[in-house]
Amino acid sequence: MRQLILNIRPHVECRLDNFVPGDNADLLAALAQQLARRDGSVLYLWGEAGSGRSHLLHAAVAAAHQRPAQFIAADAWQTPIETDGALIVVDDVQATDAEAQGDIFRALIRARDLQSSLIIAGDAPAHRLPIRDDVSSRIAQGLTFEIKPLADEQKAATLLQHARSRGMTVGPEIVNYLLRHGRRDLPWLMAVLDALDEASLSLSRPVTLPLLRDIIKDATPAQTDNNA
Known part of the structure; x- marks a missing residue:
């Protein structure tokens, strides 16, 4: 399972059209x-x-x-x-x-x-x-x-909308955990949701907090140090 998680790390393609x-x-x-x-x-x-x-x-x-x-x-x-x-x-x-x-x-x-x-x-x-x-x-x-940052409420609404667009069922506890423990920039948070969805499908596991923790924990330093 760990190798599957390592192969589904969050990745952000930096584009102007995916900056909220x-x-x-x-x-x-x-x-x-x-x-x-x-x-x-x-x-x-x-x-x-x-x-x-x-x-x-x-x-x-x-x-x-x-x-x-x-x-x-x-x-x-x-x-x-x-x-x-x-x-x-x-x-x-x-x-x-x-x-x-x-x-x-x-x-x-x-x-x-x-x-x-x-x-x-x-x-x-x-x-x-x-x-x-x-x-x-x-x-x-x-x-x-x-650069005016989004309020947490705006981030939460955007993350829930992004999850729905992927057909994910995401409870508020998932979004709240992401906002508390993830990076602050929204594109990375959305990429984590993408990785969480892919891991859930690959492992035939529901979207849960333990699975989210694994995704965040196993993100590589190169993918987490660019938080500006």
């Missing part, structure tokens, strides 16, 4: 527009852990058709590409070191000449970021949105 907007409709519209801009502009998104920052950034790179796009995480820094028309996407800017901040500053300065654009995300407003002042001030000059 809640009160973020204007943000998503601005993000879609930024994907097409080649004017040196920067869009800054900030929000608390679990608000969906990383999901939106990965989705933006996936949606950047017909142009070079680069996703860079603070904990795996790469020098931004200097390619005409590129989209540079930087996650967790608050965690970047001095070298990375220098790279970001140069990318911001050169973006207009290269007809590039940037999307940057962090955990606080630009003026409160613990980074170089010249970098934070450049970021603050762009369009800024706070």
